[in-house]
Amino acid sequence: MRFPGSNCDLDAVRALGAIKGVRARLVWHEDGPSDDYDAVVLPGGFSFGDYLRAGAIAARSPAIGRIRRLAERGTPVLGICNGFQTLIEAGLLPGALLRNSSLRFVCRWVAVRVENDRTPFTRQLKKGDVLRIPIAHNEGRFYAPARDLRRITAEGNVAFRYCDMDGRASASSNPTGTLDNIAGICNREGNVLGLMPHPERAADGTLSPFATSDGARILRSMVS
Amino acid sequence: MLKINMSMERPIKIAAQNLRKIVPRLFEVSVVISNKAGANDPEGETIFRDLVAKSGFQQVKRIRSGKCLSVSVEARDGESARRLVTKMCDELRIYNPAAHSIRIEV
Numbered sequence: 056m057r058f059p060g061s062n063c064d065l066d067a068v069r070a071l072g073a074i075k076g077v078r079a080r081l082v083w084h085e086d087g088p089s090d091d092y093d094a095v096v097l098p099g100g101f102s103f104g105d106y107l108r109a110g111a112i113a114a115r116s117p118a119i120g121r122i123r124r125l126a127e128r129g130t131p132v133l134g135i136c137n138g139f140q141t142l143i144e145a146g147l148l149p150g151a152l153l154r155n156s157s158l159r160f161v162c163r164w165v166a167v168r169v170e171n172d173r174t175p176f177t178r179q180l181k182k183g184d185v186l187r188i189p190i191a192h193n194e195g196r197f198y199a200p201a202r203d204l205r206r207i208t209a210e211g212n213v214a215f216r217y218c219d220m221d222g223r224a225s226a227s228s229n230p231t232g233t234l235d236n237i238a239g240i241c242n243r244e245g246n247v248l249g250l251m252p253h254p255e256r257a258a259d260g261t262l263s264p265f266a267t268s269d270g271a272r273i274l275r276s277m278v279s
Numbered sequence: 280m281l282k283i284n285m286s287m288e289r290p291i292k293i294a295a296q297n298l299r300k301i302v303p304r305l306f307e308v309s310v311v312i313s314n315k316a317g318a319n320d321p322e323g324e325t326i327f328r329d330l331v332a333k334s335g336f337q338q339v340k341r342i343r344s345g346k347c348l349s350v351s352v353e354a355r356d357g358e359s360a361r362r363l364v365t366k367m368c369d370e371l372r373i374y375n376p377a378a379h380s381i382r383i384e385v
Contacts, residue, residue: 107346107373115371144372151378153314156321198318198378232319 056122056138058084058113062100063135063255070258070274071096077278084118094131094175094277095122097138099191099253109152109194110140119145131175131277132247136192139239139249148240148249149207150199155192156232162191164264165230167238167252168218171211174245179276185222186215186269188252190230190238195251197237207240215239215250303353306360311382312374313345320344348373357385 057064064081071079082088088095102113113119119141126132126147134142142148155161169177169184180186199207207213215238219228224236231251239250257263257270314320323344331339350367354360364383368374374381 108375111372111375144375146372149377151318151375153318153378154321156319158321158325196319200315200317200377203377232321 056084056088056095056097056118057081058097058100058102058116058118058137058141060101060103060105061098061137063137063253064098064100066253067096067098067135067255070255070271071278073258074271074275074278082118084113084116087118088121088125090121090125092125092130094133095125097122097132097134097141098255099136099138102137102141105137105194108140108144110137110142110144113137113141114144114146123147126242126247129244129246133176133273133277134247134249135253135255136190136195136251139251140194142247142249147247148242149203149212150197150240152194152251153196153198154194155196155230160191160193161195161230162189163230164189165238165252166218166220166222166228167215167250168222168224170213170216171241171245173211174214174241174248176241176248176273176277177214179279180272183222185218185220186252186257186272187263187265187267188254188257188270190252192231192251195231195233197233197235197240199234204234208235210243212240212243213237214241214248215252303355306352306354306357306385308350308352308360308364309382309384310348310350310364310368310373311345311384312348312379313343313382314378315380318378361385 068079140152166185169180172182216224216236217238218224229236241248254270254273260266260268323342327342352360
């Protein structure tokens with residue numbers, strides 16, 4: 056999808072297009088997606104100036120009604136960064152993404168641990184796998200009231216947690232003050248996933264300071 | 280002539296009174312969105328800790344930040360204006376009920 060302000064849309068198309076057998080198309084938010092897509096990606100960047108709250112206006116775009124129907128049919132829907140914020144604001148995922156504790160835009164490579172390997176986005180990964188992926192955002196501090204958080208956790212809907220390279224999730228490996236080191240969550244069915252890290256920026260080894268392409272593992276899972 | 284004038288005057292007066300009742304007026308409604316008590320508010324905490332508390336305002340014990348929308352709304356009365364703005368905030372998710380509380384003042 057492309058919203059006014061998306062800026063990781065071309066990266067996502069390129070990273071997906073690099074996977075054999077995938078035809079990735081860019082769709083303007085007023086024009087689609089049509090019913091014949093096998094998966095939908097809401098990219099990172101911004102949307103509608105992120106006025107009111109990041110993703111709050113995009114969540115009312117014509118595309119969201121269509122994405123909601125696709126999601127109800129089981130189509131994988133991946134929201135990255137601003138796309139994650141939009142999915143939350145649209146009510147497709149629970150909770151809220153608040154301003155980082157540091158009040159700073161945090162842009163750096165982090166490590167995330169796979170918490171749920173039964174979603175379409177993580178099926179080629181194993182629980183406990185540590186991925187190197189960059190983050191770049193100002194509002195990525197996941198928050199949910201205690202009761203909701205217990206439910207999200209109990210149902211296995213935490214998909215990724217920030218961690219250190221040994222896979223330990225602690226306050227020192229939490230870049231934004233996000234609740235329980237949460238970096239990404241999915242819906243109950245597992246086919247809608249949002250995450251703050253950018254897999255499309257970590258899909259080509261030449262773009263990674265570690266020569267890794269861990270982001271591609273998420274994208275390959277989604278289309279497998 | 281005088282008789283006719285008086286009988287004409289009365290119905291016009293009543294109509295004018297009714298007209299005043301149904302013509303909507305413009306109300307200014309403030310919508311204040313802030314983080315719920317359970318959700319940290321680093322902006323408010325920073326303003327408090329690094330500015331206010333360091334500047335001699337010892338009586339100030341806490342600051343919570345938020346966002347304020349000033350909404351001009353046509354309505355019959357203040358209560359209708361409040362109801363309309365409340366409906367707007369709920370339906371368009373002007374706030375995220377998971378993390379925010381909202382205060383509406385007419």
